[in-house]
Amino acid sequence: MRKVIETFKLTRMFNRLTAVNQLDISVESGEIFGLLGPNGAGKTTTISMLCTILKPTSGTAKVNGFDIVKEAMQVRKSIGIVFQDPSIDDRMTGRENLFMHANLYGVPSSEQKSRIDRVLKLVELEDRADDIMRTYSGGMRRRLELARGLIHYPKVLFLDEPTLGLDPQTRDHIWMYIRELKEAHDITIVLTTHYMDEADKLCDRIAIMDYGKIIALDTPSKLKETLEGDVVNIRANNPETLLSLVTEKMGLQNARINNGTIEITVKNGKSMLPRIVEAATQNNIFIESISLREPNLEDVFLHYTGRTIRADSSRERHGFLAIARRRIK
Amino acid sequence: MTELRGFYTLWLREVKRYFRDKVRIVSSFFQPFLWLVVFGTGFRFSGQIGELNYQEYLFPGIIGQALLFTSMFMGISVIWDKEFGFMKEILVAPISRVTIFLGKMVGDSTDAVLQGTIIFLVAALLGIKVDLVAYFKALPVMLLITFGLVSIGLTIASFMRSLESFGVIQSFINLPLFFLSGALFPLTNPSIPDWLRLISKGNPLTYGVDALRTIILGEAWQPLQALHVNLAVLGAFDIIMIIIGTWAFTRMK
CATH class of the missing domain: 3.40.50.300 (P-loop containing nucleotide triphosphate hydrolases)
Known part of the structure; x- marks a missing residue:
C-alpha cells in the first residue's frame, strides 16, 4: 500500500x-x-x-x-x-x-x-x-x-x-x-x-x-479487542466494598469506579455475571442494576486515558458555539 | 494561467456582490444627492468660485468623496470574509497571495468606480452640466484614485478582527482625507493659510480631486498642478500601497 x-x-x-x-x-x-x-x-x-x-x-x-x-x-x-x-x-x-x-x-x-x-x-x-x-x-x-x-x-x-x-x-x-x-x-x-x-x-x-x-x-x-472482552456496569449501594471484593476475591483486575458506577472489563461477561451477583449477595451488598455490553470506542478511550471523552465540558460548549455561528448566518 | 483565473474569480465575486446589495446601491444615490442639493445649493448662493457656481465646483469633489468612502469601506469585506469563513477557502487555494490581493483590490476598485458613476447620474438628474466624453476620460482617473485607497482599506482590515474596530479606524481616516482634499473648498484660493495647503499636499486625494476637476470642468478650473503631475503622484501612491497591501495579505492567517 x-x-x-x-x-x-x-x-x-x-x-x-x-x-x-x-x-x-x-x-x-x-x-x-x-x-x-x-x-x-x-x-x-x-x-x-x-x-x-x-x-x-x-x-x-x-x-x-x-x-x-x-x-x-x-x-x-x-x-x-x-x-x-x-x-x-x-x-x-x-x-x-x-x-x-x-x-x-x-x-x-x-x-x-x-x-x-x-x-x-x-x-x-x-x-x-x-x-x-x-x-x-x-x-x-x-x-x-x-x-x-x-x-x-x-x-x-x-x-x-x-x-x-x-x-x-x-x-x-x-x-x-x-x-x-x-x-x-x-x-x-x-x-x-x-x-x-x-x-x-x-x-x-x-x-x-x-x-x-x-x-x-x-x-x-x-x-476494541485490546480491551479483552465485555464491559459489566454495576450500580450498588456500596460500590467501594464491591470493587475491592471483585478485584481481590475474584481476581478481576480491570475494574474501576466511574461516576459511582463500577465498571469491570472481563473476558467472558455472560458467565461472570451470576458469580458477581452471588458474591455481592453473600456480602450483603445490594445491587441496584447490572448491565453487560460489548466494548465501544468510548471504553477504548477511557482505557487509554483514564477519563471519558465527554468529561470535558468545554468541548460541548465549543460545539454549541459552532452551531450558533452556523445559525447566525 | 491558474493565477489569472484566480484573479478573475475573485474580481467577479466582488462585482457580483456589489450588484446584489440593492440597499447599498439605493443608499449610494441618496448621500451625493444631499451633498449636491442641500450643501451645494446653500453654498451656491454664498459665493462663486471663478466662473463656476458652487454646485458645479462641488460635483467633482463629491465624486472624490464617494470614491474615498467606498474604497475604504471595501476593507470591511475582508473582515466579513474572515468572520464568516470564506477567507479560509481563499487562503488555502493553490494561488499566490499576490493574486488574492490583486483580485480583491481590483474588484473592490471596480465597485468604487461604479459608485463614482452613480454620482455622474445624480449630477445629470440635478441638471448639473455633465458630458459623456468627460465621464469616459474620468473613468481611468477614478480607477487610479481607488487602487491606492482600496489598498489602504484592505491593509487595515487584514490586521483587524472585528467589524466595530474597523469603523473607528475608518472615521479617523475618511473625514480628515475628505476635508483636506480640496473637495469642498478651493485650495487655490490665495487666502488659504499655508498649514492647510501644506497638509493637503500630503493627501493623495487632493491630486485625485484636482485631476477630476481638470477633466470635468475644463477651462473653467484653475488646477493646483498639471494633469500629468496629478496622475504621476496618484500612480506612485498606488504602487506603494499595493506593495504594502500585498505584504499585509502575505502575512494574514
Whole structure:
C-alpha cells in the first residue's frame, strides 16, 4: 500500500503549549483514517499543518509525496478540505460557490460544468443549487462544502468534524456520502471527530489522540479487542466494598469506579455475571442494576486515558458555539 | 494561467456582490444627492468660485468623496470574509497571495468606480452640466484614485478582527482625507493659510480631486498642478500601497 500521508516528528507549539507533540503517523492510500480525541487534543492543529495552513514548529510531513513546508502549493493542489467552521460565501448561490472553487483550483473550464453537476447530484442539492446559500440549512451548507471539496479531484480529503452540530438524520446522510465518496472517487479521507460512533462506523483505522500525542492507533475492531472482552456496569449501594471484593476475591483486575458506577472489563461477561451477583449477595451488598455490553470506542478511550471523552465540558460548549455561528448566518 | 483565473474569480465575486446589495446601491444615490442639493445649493448662493457656481465646483469633489468612502469601506469585506469563513477557502487555494490581493483590490476598485458613476447620474438628474466624453476620460482617473485607497482599506482590515474596530479606524481616516482634499473648498484660493495647503499636499486625494476637476470642468478650473503631475503622484501612491497591501495579505492567517 502506498503511503499518502507521512509525518516525521511533526510538532506545533503555541507559545509554551505543545499542541502537537512529535507526531509520527502514516496514512495509506484509499483508507478512511480517523483522528479521535477530546477538544484541545491537537486534531485540528494536525490537520491545519497537513493542509499547509499552519507551519510546524519542528518536524515535517509529506502529503501525496510533497513536503508540507517546501512544496505547499503542490500539497494544496492535492487536497480537499472541509473545515470545522463554515467557509462558504453565503451571498452567492451554491453553484456559484462551486464554480469559484473550480476556478481557484484550476479545473479546466470545459470540465467544470459536468463535474459540478456530478457533485451536486451526489449530495442531492441539484434543486437548490441556484439559490443564494443564505437560505440553506446547516446540513445543506455542510453537504455543499463536502461537494466543493471534491471538484478538483483531490487525492486526500480532510474533514474536520464533518458532522459537528448537525442533527442525527443529517449526520447519517453525511456518513453515507463520505462512504460513497471513498468508493466512487478512490480518495483517501482523513477525518477528525469526537463522536465515537462516527469514528467507529466510518473509519478503517483510528488514531486516538490526547495532549498532542497518539496514544493508540489501529482498526476499530482491534482497538476494541485490546480491551479483552465485555464491559459489566454495576450500580450498588456500596460500590467501594464491591470493587475491592471483585478485584481481590475474584481476581478481576480491570475494574474501576466511574461516576459511582463500577465498571469491570472481563473476558467472558455472560458467565461472570451470576458469580458477581452471588458474591455481592453473600456480602450483603445490594445491587441496584447490572448491565453487560460489548466494548465501544468510548471504553477504548477511557482505557487509554483514564477519563471519558465527554468529561470535558468545554468541548460541548465549543460545539454549541459552532452551531450558533452556523445559525447566525 | 491558474493565477489569472484566480484573479478573475475573485474580481467577479466582488462585482457580483456589489450588484446584489440593492440597499447599498439605493443608499449610494441618496448621500451625493444631499451633498449636491442641500450643501451645494446653500453654498451656491454664498459665493462663486471663478466662473463656476458652487454646485458645479462641488460635483467633482463629491465624486472624490464617494470614491474615498467606498474604497475604504471595501476593507470591511475582508473582515466579513474572515468572520464568516470564506477567507479560509481563499487562503488555502493553490494561488499566490499576490493574486488574492490583486483580485480583491481590483474588484473592490471596480465597485468604487461604479459608485463614482452613480454620482455622474445624480449630477445629470440635478441638471448639473455633465458630458459623456468627460465621464469616459474620468473613468481611468477614478480607477487610479481607488487602487491606492482600496489598498489602504484592505491593509487595515487584514490586521483587524472585528467589524466595530474597523469603523473607528475608518472615521479617523475618511473625514480628515475628505476635508483636506480640496473637495469642498478651493485650495487655490490665495487666502488659504499655508498649514492647510501644506497638509493637503500630503493627501493623495487632493491630486485625485484636482485631476477630476481638470477633466470635468475644463477651462473653467484653475488646477493646483498639471494633469500629468496629478496622475504621476496618484500612480506612485498606488504602487506603494499595493506593495504594502500585498505584504499585509502575505502575512494574514
